[in-house]
Amino acid sequence: xxxxxxxxxxxxxxxxxxxxxxxxxxxxxxxxxxxxxxxxxxxxxxxxxxxxxxxxxxxxxxxxxxxxxxxxxxxxxxxxxxxxxxxxxxxxxxxxxxxxxxxxxxxxxxxxxxxxxxxxxxxxxxxxxxxxxxxxxxxxxxxxxxxxxxxxxxxxxxxxxxxxxxxxxxxxxxxxxxxxxxxxxxxxxxxxxxxxxxxxxxxxxxxxxxxxxxxxxxxxxxxxxxxxxxxxxxxxxxxxxxxxxxxxxxxxxxxxxxxxxxxxxxxxxxxxxxxxxxxxxxxxxx
Numbered sequence: 001x002x003x004x005x006x007x008x009x010x011x012x013x014x015x016x017x018x019x020x021x022x023x024x025x026x027x028x029x030x031x032x033x034x035x036x037x038x039x040x041x042x043x044x045x046x047x048x049x050x051x052x053x054x055x056x057x058x059x060x061x062x063x064x065x066x067x068x069x070x071x072x073x074x075x076x077x078x079x080x081x082x083x084x085x086x087x088x089x090x091x092x093x094x095x096x097x098x099x100x101x102x103x104x105x106x107x108x109x110x111x112x113x114x115x116x117x118x119x120x121x122x123x124x125x126x127x128x129x130x131x132x133x134x135x136x137x138x139x140x141x142x143x144x145x146x147x148x149x150x151x152x153x154x155x156x157x158x159x160x161x162x163x164x165x166x167x168x169x170x171x172x173x174x175x176x177x178x179x180x181x182x183x184x185x186x187x188x189x190x191x192x193x194x195x196x197x198x199x200x201x202x203x204x205x206x207x208x209x210x211x212x213x214x215x216x217x218x219x220x221x222x223x224x225x226x227x228x229x230x231x232x233x234x235x236x237x238x239x240x241x242x243x244x245x246x247x248x249x250x251x252x253x254x255x256x257x258x259x260x261x262x263x264x265x266x267x268x269x270x271x272x273x274x275x276x277x278x279x280x281x282x283x284x285x286x
Contacts, residue, residue, distance in 0.1 A: 001026055002058040004051065006076035007033040009167040013076055014042040020085035021072065027062040035076075053185050056137035056144075063136065068092075072128045077167020078107070087161050092128065101154030102129035102145065106162035111170070126156060127163070140192075141185040142202050146232060175210075182206050197227040201237050204244075213244040220244065229264045238265070242274040246281070254278045 003010060003026055014024060024044040028036045029051040039046045049061045063071060070092045074080075080088065091103065105127040111119025126146050129135050134152050137143040149156060169175070183206065189199045204219035220241040227234050238261025245254035258275035265271055279285070 001074045001076055002029060002049075002055070002062055003027070003031065003035050003039070003076045004029045005031045005033050005035060006167075007031075007035050007038055009077040010035055010038050011042065012079055013074060014039065014044060016079040016081070017072075017074060017085065018042065019082075020080070020089045022068055023066075025062050025065050027058055027065075029058050053188055054140045055142075055185075056139055059137040059143055063131075066131055069131055070128055071131050074127075074163060075165060075167075078163040078165050080163045084161050084163065087159070088128070091159065091161070097155070097157065099153075099155045100157050101132065101135060101149045101152065102126045102156045103161075104156055104158045106160070107165045108162050109165045109168070122162075127161075130154075139198060140189045141182060142198075144198070144232075179206065179210055195222070195226055197223050197231060198233055200226065201233045204237070205240055208240050208244050211247075213247045216244040217241060217248070235261065235265050235268055235271075239268075239270045239274055242271070242278070246274070246278055251278050251282050255282065 001013075001024075006013075010026075014026075018024060024039075024042070025047070026036070026039040026044040027047050027049050028039070029049055036046050036048075045065065047061065047065055049058055051058070059073065062073070072088065072092070103126070104124050107123045107125055107127075109121040109123065111121065126144075126149070129145055129149065132152070135145060135148050135154075137145050138147050146156065169178070182202075186199065186203050186206065190196075190203070193199050200219050200223035204216045204223055207213070207219060208216035220237050223237050224234070224241070227237065238257060242254045242257040242261070245251075245257055255275060255278040258271050258278065261271045262268065262275070
């Protein structure tokens with residue numbers, strides 16, 4: 001994992017994963033608190049790497065130090081319970097289909113910290129992958145390891161293992177700081193990779209998240225024009241586009257966005273849901 005000033009969340013994170021792994025590698029990108037000391041106290045190998053507005057570069061530094069055959073990455077505010085930790089250990093130590101280089105797991109993101117599970121967001125991530133010199137993270141933000149796996153001709157398998165990501169700052173000030181950081185890094189990424197579909201997707205997603213739906217529509221439409229249908233972000237791009245169009249009252253266009261997405265993903269639950277909502281709002285009750 002990569003960390004910076006995460007003293008408030010790091011102890012439960014490392015304590016939760018420690019029984020299930022052979023080593024813990026923590027790359028600190030410039031903490032001013034006790035983060036590195038906590039990591040060392042709990043048995044992690046700690047390395048230092050200067051922050052350069054590039055999450056992939058920092059993650060690849062952590063990968064560089066790993067000695068295991070299989071690598072599992074976490075954020076410093078993730079935790080894993082004993083049931084999922086045991087499944088993770090069994091998966092890493094068990095037999096693997098030929099050609100499988102990685103496994104997809106879920107990240108459960110509660111909208112609140114009250115334990116009710118209300119507003120839970122579930123995100124799929126490639127969380128465990130082979131320690132292979134060709135498998136590395138890409139993109140400055142919302143970093144991905146999947147493109148390098150695909151270039152190697154590797155397969156990705158799905159699991160029901162999940163971690164809980166519960167340390168996010170949901171205050172107005174915290175969210176504003178996150179948006180400012182994300183847009184700064186995405187601006188650098190877009191300068192490096194003009195019209196890259198994944199960068200455009202992330203810009204659209206971030207604008208949608210902050211309620212700027214006109215800009216979200218602009219970036220998501222550009223993203224879909226540049227994307228190949230089998231790219232991993234495309235399904236979500238269609239759904240986000242439909243949601244932003246509906247939020248701006250452009251219901252016929254939202255309906256059409258769902259129709260377009262379902263040409264490739266005909267039974268996708270989110271697209272079916274958003275198309276149903278658009279139909280209801282348009283009075284197409286049957």
